[in-house]
Amino acid sequence: MADTLAKRAISEPHGPKPKRIISTRNIILYGFLIVAALYWLLPLYVMIVTSLKGLPEIRMGNVFSPPMEVTFAPWVKAWDSACTGLYCEGLKVGFWNSVKILIPSVLISIVIASVNGYALSFWRFKGSEIFFTILLFGAFIPYQVMLYPLVIILRELHLFSSLGGVVLIHTIFGMPILTLLFRNYFASVPEELFKAARVDGAGFWRIFLQIMLPMSLPIFVVAIILQVTGIWNDFLFGIIYAGTHNFPMTVQLNNIVNSTQGVKEYNVNMAATLLTGLLPLIVYFVSGKLFVRGIAAGAVKG
Amino acid sequence: MTSVAIADLSLSFGPIEVLKSLNLEVEEGEFVVLLGPSGCGKSTLLNCIAGLLDVTAGQIFIDGENVTWEEPKDRGIGMVFQSYALYPQMSVEKNLSFGLRVAGLPKNEIKKRVDRAAEILQIEPLLKRKPGALSGGQRQRVAIGRALVRDVNVFLFDEPLSNLDAKLRTDLRVELKRLHQRLGNTMIYVTHDQIEALTLADRIAIMKDGLIQQLDSPTEIYNNPYNRFVAGFIGSPGMNFLHGTLTSEAGQWVFNSSGLRVPLSDYGFTNTPQEGQAVELGLRPEHIIVGDASAAQPVIMEVDTELVEPMGADTVLWTNVAGHALTIRTDSESIVKTGDKLNIGFNTSRASLFSENGERV
Numbered sequence: 001m002a003d004t005l006a007k008r009a010i011s012e013p014h015g016p017k018p019k020r021i022i023s024t025r026n027i028i029l030y031g032f033l034i035v036a037a038l039y040w041l042l043p044l045y046v047m048i049v050t051s052l053k054g055l056p057e058i059r060m061g062n063v064f065s066p067p068m069e070v071t072f073a074p075w076v077k078a079w080d081s082a083c084t085g086l087y088c089e090g091l092k093v094g095f096w097n098s099v100k101i102l103i104p105s106v107l108i109s110i111v112i113a114s115v116n117g118y119a120l121s122f123w124r125f126k127g128s129e130i131f132f133t134i135l136l137f138g139a140f141i142p143y144q145v146m147l148y149p150l151v152i153i154l155r156e157l158h159l160f161s162s163l164g165g166v167v168l169i170h171t172i173f174g175m176p177i178l179t180l181l182f183r184n185y186f187a188s189v190p191e192e193l194f195k196a197a198r199v200d201g202a203g204f205w206r207i208f209l210q211i212m213l214p215m216s217l218p219i220f221v222v223a224i225i226l227q228v229t230g231i232w233n234d235f236l237f238g239i240i241y242a243g244t245h246n247f248p249m250t251v252q253l254n255n256i257v258n259s260t261q262g263v264k265e266y267n268v269n270m271a272a273t274l275l276t277g278l279l280p281l282i283v284y285f286v287s288g289k290l291f292v293r294g295i296a297a298g299a300v301k302g
Numbered sequence: 303m304t305s306v307a308i309a310d311l312s313l314s315f316g317p318i319e320v321l322k323s324l325n326l327e328v329e330e331g332e333f334v335v336l337l338g339p340s341g342c343g344k345s346t347l348l349n350c351i352a353g354l355l356d357v358t359a360g361q362i363f364i365d366g367e368n369v370t371w372e373e374p375k376d377r378g379i380g381m382v383f384q385s386y387a388l389y390p391q392m393s394v395e396k397n398l399s400f401g402l403r404v405a406g407l408p409k410n411e412i413k414k415r416v417d418r419a420a421e422i423l424q425i426e427p428l429l430k431r432k433p434g435a436l437s438g439g440q441r442q443r444v445a446i447g448r449a450l451v452r453d454v455n456v457f458l459f460d461e462p463l464s465n466l467d468a469k470l471r472t473d474l475r476v477e478l479k480r481l482h483q484r485l486g487n488t489m490i491y492v493t494h495d496q497i498e499a500l501t502l503a504d505r506i507a508i509m510k511d512g513l514i515q516q517l518d519s520p521t522e523i524y525n526n527p528y529n530r531f532v533a534g535f536i537g538s539p540g541m542n543f544l545h546g547t548l549t550s551e552a553g554q555w556v557f558n559s560s561g562l563r564v565p566l567s568d569y570g571f572t573n574t575p576q577e578g579q580a581v582e583l584g585l586r587p588e589h590i591i592v593g594d595a596s597a598a599q600p601v602i603m604e605v606d607t608e609l610v611e612p613m614g615a616d617t618v619l620w621t622n623v624a625g626h627a628l629t630i631r632t633d634s635e636s637i638v639k640t641g642d643k644l645n646i647g648f649n650t651s652r653a654s655l656f657s658e659n660g661e662r663v
Contacts, residue, residue, distance in 0.1 A: 192387035192460075195354050196448070200401030201375030210400075214391040 051075065051270035058266050074267035078275055082268055084247075084255040091272055094252030098232060100163055101248055105170035106227040113175055113223065114216070117182020118208050122194050132183065139176035147240060154241060161243025169237050174230070178223055185219040186212065221290045229280040249276050304366070305330040305488040306351060306456055311360035313346060313512075320346045322512040323360070330455070333482050333489045334517075337499040338509035339535070344492045347509070348458050351490065352381050365455055375401070377456075380449025384461040386441040388433035388448075395429040398447050419450040422481070439470045446481070459491040463498065475501060496536055500524070508532050525652070530660035533584050539618055539629045541654070542590075544583040546624075548575045548655075548663075557583050557655070562624040564601050568651035572662050575655075581663055584654035587618065587631040591647050592638075599647030607642045619644070 020026075046063055051074050053067040080090040087093070120132050150169060151160065159165035189212065197207045238248040247255075253276045257269045306328040313321040320343045328334045336344040349355040351362060353374035361370045369377045388397050398419060402412045420426045423443045433441055442462055449457050462478075463471045479502055482489055493499055499506050500520045507517045508531075516528040527533035533541050546559030548566075555575060557564040564583065575581070591599055605628070609620035612634060619630045619638055630646065638644065655663040 190385050190387060192383040192385045193389070195349075195352075195374075196381070196383060196387035196445075197389070197400075198354060199352060199374045199379065199381045200448070200452075201373075201404040202400075206404065211389055 047270045047274055051267050051274060053267055055263070055265065055267060071267075074265070075271040075275070077265075078256070078268045078272035082256045082265075082272060083259060083261075084252040085259075091249060091252055091256070091275055094247060094249035095275075097242070097246050097252075098248040098250070101166055101170070101238070101242065101246070102228065102231050104167045105174070105231050106224060108167065109171040109174035109178060109227055110220065110223050112171065113178030114182045114213075114220070115208065116175070116179040117184075118186050118212055119204075120179070120183045121186035121189070122191075122207070123204065132179070135176050135179055137176075139180075143173075143236065147236075151240065160241065161246075163242070163246050166237055166242040166246065169241050170227075170231050170234070173237070174227055177226070181223055181226075182216075182219060185216060189215065218290060221287060225283055225287055228283055232279050303330045304328070305332065305364070306490065307363040308347075308351070309361045309363070311347070311350060311362065312358045313343075313350060313355065314358045320512050321350070321357075324512065324514060326507060326514060326517070328488055328490060330488055331486045333479075333491065333502055333504045335499040335503035335506045336490065336492045336509055337496060337506050337535075338494065340494060342509040343512040344494075344509050345460055348381075348460055348490060348492045351377075351456075352379055352458050353377050375405070378454045379456045379458055380452040380454045381458040382442070382445045382449050382460065382462045384464050386433070386438075386445045386465070388441055388444055390433055393430055393432055394425065394436070394444050394447075397433065397444055398429075398451050401448065401452055415451040415453060419447040422450065422484070423447050438466050439474060442466065442474060446478075450485075455487055457487050457489045459489065459493075461493055462491075464493070464495070471498075478502060496538065500536075508535060510535075526662075527584075527654060528662055530582065530584075530656040533654055533656065537586055539587050539631070542585045542587065542626070542628045543656075544585070544624065544626045544628075546581060546583060548577070548579045548581050550577050557581065557650075559583070559626075560624045562603070564650060566650050566655075568600065568649065569653060569655065570651070571655075573657075575657075575663050579663075580658050582656045584656060585628075585648055586652070587629045588616075589648060589652045590628070590630045591649070592619070592630060592632050592644055593636060594645075596645050596647030599649050601650065602645065602647040605644050605646055607638055607640055607644055610638055610640055621646070 049066055050058060050063070052070050052072070054069060054071050054073070057068060078090060079092055081088055082090045084091070084094065116135075120128055154160040154165045154168070157165075159168060193211065194207065197211050202210065232248075233250065234248065235250045235254065238246075239251045242248060242251075253272050256272050304327050306326075308324060308326040311321055311324045311326075312319070324343075324347065326334075326347075336347060338344050346355065350357050351364075353369065353372060353376075357370065361368055363369065364377050364379065374381075388394075389400060392400065395416060398416045399412050402415060407415075416429075417426075420429060423446060425440065425443050425447060428436060428440060428444070433444065436444065442465075445462070459478075463474055466474065475498060482502075491498075491502060500523075503520055505517055505519055506523050508515045508523065510531055516523055516532045518526075523532060524536055527536065530543075534543070544557075544559050544562070546557050546562070546564075549556050549558055551565075555566040555569070555571070557566055596602055603623065605621040605623055607619050607621055611618040611620070615634060617632050617634045617636070617638070619632060621628045621630065621644065630644075632638070657663050
């Protein structure tokens with residue numbers, strides 16, 4: 001009996017199952033992935049290449065060819081002296097405006113939304129579910145409907161065309177999605193943990209700050225990424241509520257690219273666009289893994 | 303002295319009544335187990351005592367003080383949860399001392415209490431570790447420690463052993479009993495595991511549908527269940543129930559069920575029955591005697607063995623009597639095979655009779 005078994009084992013399958021590297025499945029899979037990657041990377045490649053060329057070289061029309069003479073002049077011009085409407089001070093003004101809008105908006109909206117989410121998960125009050133539904137509903141109302149009423153509200157508050165006004169708008173519009181994010185994350189925290197903290201005598205703020213906050217780093221990272229990229233990329237609120245002196249980078253980029261006077265400086269336009277997109281790009285590269293982990297943690301349980 | 307008293311406690315979630323005007327008194331130093339199927343309100347009751355749920359009506363007294371409206375921390379309780387509920391980012395030491403730090407106790411007092419709890423529960427080597435680096439049993443010990451350091455008179459346990467594996471559960475059960483003997487605190491313990499309840503409790507409160515069905519010592523609950531629910535809930539394998547009627551023959555009550563005749567001269571009636579009353583006769587599997595010894599019993603019959611379940615310490619036999627399935631617990635040394643004819647006998651003095659509405663007769 002043992003003899004026959006031992007003999008059969010040699011010719012028949014034994015040990016780990018061999019894996020074929022070149023199989024139809026792998027060819028299709030990797031083929032598709034490579035094509036998709038090229039499709040998405042090609043525009044970026046063209047932009048970088050163009051931004052490093054001089055105008056005469058661009059006029060020759062070889063869009064895909066690498067620059068024969070690398071020049072950083074378009075980048076310098078885009079940053080420092082390109083004309084955005086009336087002023088010719090480049091994108092740097094817009095960059096600092098965007099930073100000034102970004103930092104308070106991100107901080108305030110996340111602080112408020114995290115407390116909201118925590119309260120809605122653990123300190124349910126009469127009507128808290130309805131409150132949450134109404135808040136969520138806000139995420140589905142088209143912005144266009146609210147633009148003009150908000151102009152009036154900001155005017156009455158003397159915040160129209162100011163940094164404070166646009167920060168307020170970003171904070172309000174970030175609320176529904178961020179609250180949902182935090183509420184769902186805290187809903188996945190075992191309720192017994194909250195009960196234990198209450199038996200230990202901790203109150204609303206102490207439980208939030210000492211128990212919940214240290215546990216919720218991933219979801220904070222997600223919220224920061226969402227808000228940073230969202231607010232940085234915003235064009236609509238910036239152009240309406242910020243006022244000429246506070247135009248964010250996106251608005252100024254538009255002014256550079258769409259200016260109708262003189263020659264179209266493709267290299268400067270490309271450099272300006274890349275400069276504007278740099279921050280979200282860096283954010284995604286640095287935090288890719290954390291982002292996915294946090295999204296998964298916040299989204300699973302409703 | 304009464305340690306915890308609950309008076310006419312009701313709790314409703316919207317239209318659902320979870321607790322219905324419930325009353326319970328727990329003596330100081332007593333170990334009371336709340337036992338029942340899931341959804342009976344036992345955990346809800348515990349949460350009410352802890353102050354984690356607002357009651358709809360009624361009062362709660364702890365150590366003579368009305369704490370119905372008090373915050374959990376002001377009730378003089380410590381609580382242990384099923385999922386341990388340790389603060390994941392704090393070390394064991396910080397977990398133990400969290401409540402004391404919240405209360406603003408002086409540092410040396412905190413250290414004294416933490417060290418004492420760690421010594422009692424033998425978790426001193428773990429103090430610097432995070433909960434993530436502990437096993438289930440160690441985590442539950444820390445959770446018990448967190449209740450211990452609060453230096454309170456009443457401990458509440460919400461199914462503390464349910465997340466542990468069988469071996470660990472048995473070990474910790476014994477430890478809990480030792481802990482109770484050493485500390486002498488009042489303990490209220492929620493479980494759905496009847497072995498835990500029977501082994502740990504001074505008194506068991508069997509709950510169903512938001513009401514306490516019976517509050518008694520484990521032996522009383524086991525041997526003299528008040529009603530059909532308690533009788534069926536406690537015991538594994540469960541009590542056998544035979545449907546039939548009661549008739550009076552020559553001044554003696556007799557239980558009749560499709561050809562089976564059981565004289566009840568030894569049975570201690572709680573209420574006087576009526577002629578022809580429909581009843582259920584309850585017999586525990588171990589109170590049915592098999593083999594030669596059965597000859598001495600008042601009721602004797604012969605049955606076929608349908609199924610044999612060896613369980614190690616004893617063996618459970620499945621048979622059929624008068625159309626009712628009947629389980630019998632025997633010594634594991636008696637060798638019985640499926641299909642064997644068996645002589646069985648039972649003594650009605652240890653049986654239970656229930657009326658149609660489930661009450662003991």
